[in-house]
Amino acid sequence: MSVVKKQPVSIVKLKNMKENKDPITMVTAYDYPTAALVEQAGVDTILVGDSLGNVVLGYDSTLPVTIDDMVYHTRAARRGAPNTFIVADMPFMTYHSTVAETLNDVRRLMQEGHANAVKMEGGAEITLMVDACVKAGVPVLGHIGLTPQSVHQLGGYRIQGKTKEDADRLLQDALALERAGAFAIVLELVTDQVAAYISERLSIPTIGIGAGAGCDGQVLVFHDIVRFSPDYREKRFVKTYADIGTTIREGIQSYVQDVKTRAFPAEVNSFRAEDNVVEHLYGPGKVEVR
Ligand SMILES: Nc1nc(=O)c2c([nH]1)NC[C@@H]1CN(c3ccc(C(=O)N[C@@H](CCC(=O)O)C(=O)O)cc3)CN21
Numbered sequence: 076m077s078v079v080k081k082q083p084v085s086i087v088k089l090k091n092m093k094e095n096k097d098p099i100t101m102v103t104a105y106d107y108p109t110a111a112l113v114e115q116a117g118v119d120t121i122l123v124g125d126s127l128g129n130v131v132l133g134y135d136s137t138l139p140v141t142i143d144d145m146v147y148h149t150r151a152a153r154r155g156a157p158n159t160f161i162v163a164d165m166p167f168m169t170y171h172s173t174v175a176e177t178l179n180d181v182r183r184l185m186q187e188g189h190a191n192a193v194k195m196e197g198g199a200e201i202t203l204m205v206d207a208c209v210k211a212g213v214p215v216l217g218h219i220g221l222t223p224q225s226v227h228q229l230g231g232y233r234i235q236g237k238t239k240e241d242a243d244r245l246l247q248d249a250l251a252l253e254r255a256g257a258f259a260i261v262l263e264l265v266t267d268q269v270a271a272y273i274s275e276r277l278s279i280p281t282i283g284i285g286a287g288a289g290c291d292g293q294v295l296v297f298h299d300i301v302r303f304s305p306d307y308r309e310k311r312f313v314k315t316y317a318d319i320g321t322t323i324r325e326g327i328q329s330y331v332q333d334v335k336t337r338a339f340p341a342e343v344n345s346f347r348a349e350d351n352v353v354e355h356l357y358g359p360g361k362v363e364v365r
């Protein structure tokens with residue numbers, strides 16, 4: 076497969092893609108090599124998700140992830156993907172006190188992390204913060220449905236939008252985010268019918284994860300796509316395209332075995348001094364055993 080070179084998308088291009096029914100691709104990346112490979116693969120947008128708490132830092136939820144973590148990983152991802160539109164997640168509780176505090180963390184993701192946009196979880200209740208960011212010139216990606224930062228309130232990672240009441244609330248939240256100026260909205264673990272209907276009702280794109288084919292784009296976690304995990308658990312909404320976890324484990328096992336059996340390093344991996352050095356070091360008569 077060849078490397079795809081392209082111009083980075085803008086929020087204007089993303090809206091055109093919705094109008095042209097050209098599906099938007101988004102993949103998470105958290106560091107230099109993952110972002111570089113994702114850019115080389117030709118994705119439209121990168122998300123530096125707070126899912127890095129789970130897949131990179133080993134926490135059991137996204138709640139412990141800090142703004143410092145997000146800035147650090149966004150900077151690294153940017154070094155790998157200089158030509159891709161990068162969205163950075165605002166972490167847990169960083170957009171719920173004052174507008175000033177929210178804007179300062181948004182500033183750090185843009186100015187220190189070099190993100191192009193930020194993402195916030197929530198609907199109508201966070202539109203004050205969305206509006207403030209948009210007024211400051213920062214594109215905001217909304218995120219409704221399963222919002223993992225509210226896992227303890229939701230009582231688990233459950234499908235959203237099964238009932239009429241849920242469907243109405245999700246639509247109202249989506250419309251409120253659109254009115255507040257969000258450039259697109261992630262729909263996470265939302266039933267197909269509700270996600271498709273919301274996508275039709277909005278003029279801004281929806282980007283689905285576990286929300287069916289009716290969304291204007293799709294996002295998945297890098298580590299899920301390539302099974303880069305020590306204990307990969309199947310998730311219904313994920314399709315895996317490679318098994319990097321197994322490849323890494325087997326590769327490292329072979330290295331360990333080669334070192335133990337002295338098969339590595341071989342002569343091709345080693346460096347020789349001049350021929351007279353051995354006699355010089357050991358004294359006359361020493362024969363080098365090779
Ligand atoms: N590796 C990874 N992938 C993700 O997509 C992801 C994270 N981590 N961490 C942050 C959130 C949490 N997410 C999750 C976590 C678990 C399920 C899950 O267990 N889903 C089941 C059951 C859903 C249901 O039936 O209600 C599934 O089989 O899809 C879904 C989304 C999505 N995000």
Ligand SMILES: CC(C)C(=O)C(=O)O
Nearest residue numbers: 103124125126164261
């Ligand atoms: C799953 C996506 C939408 C996300 O928020 C993340 O990766 O943190």
Ligand SMILES: [Mg+2]
Nearest residue numbers: 124125126164
């Ligand atoms: Mg997230």
